[in-house]
Amino acid sequence: MAAATPKGQARRQLLAEAAGALLMKHGPDAVRHRAVAELAGLPLASTTYYFSSLTDLLAAAVERTCEIDAQEMTERCAALPAQSRDARDTAAALARVFVGEEPVSSQLAARYELFVLAARHPEFAEMISHRQDRVSEIAAEVLDKSRRHSAPAGVHKLIALENGALLESLAADGQTHGDPVSAVADAVVDVVDVLAPALPQMVGSSGN
Incomplete structure (x- = not known):
């Protein structure tokens, strides 16, 4: 049901945020009416009032997760200085923007659970596709800045x-307690110069 009043819109937003938080921390199986209501601090009946089904509630969680993930990557990209970078530094910049400086494993894992959800629930595919388009735009901006x-x-x-x-x-x-930022950087460093070669230096340019 649509939240027609400001109070209703605020409640629906609280529920969507709670659903997204559960998805990012515990995965899609944790997005249940009672758990969402408890986390949002609202009555259980509010979940069925503002969301017509569990799928509708899960869709809100997916949308919220995509928004947060893309926004955090956008902010990291915006903070990246524009300067010429060699392959190693470019790979590191891509990895930091893609993963984050202090990554949370559960939140990162939620990215890939979204792909599975999109395969099982075609109604989510457009949201996931839009999120992927945004990730591509952010990665392109990192390369432009480099x-x-x-x-x-x-x-x-x-x-x-x-x-x-x-x-x-x-x-x-x-098992390994590895560093995901380093893992991502190591995976792309050898192909950066092939897939995203450096632009020619302008005459008189200092490279910065």
């Missing part, structure tokens, strides 16, 4: 490598 080519094909391949390295790091983290 004075490198940012062609879509190269960006797509770099992101695929980042996803694979991060997922492997998350799967092994319980």
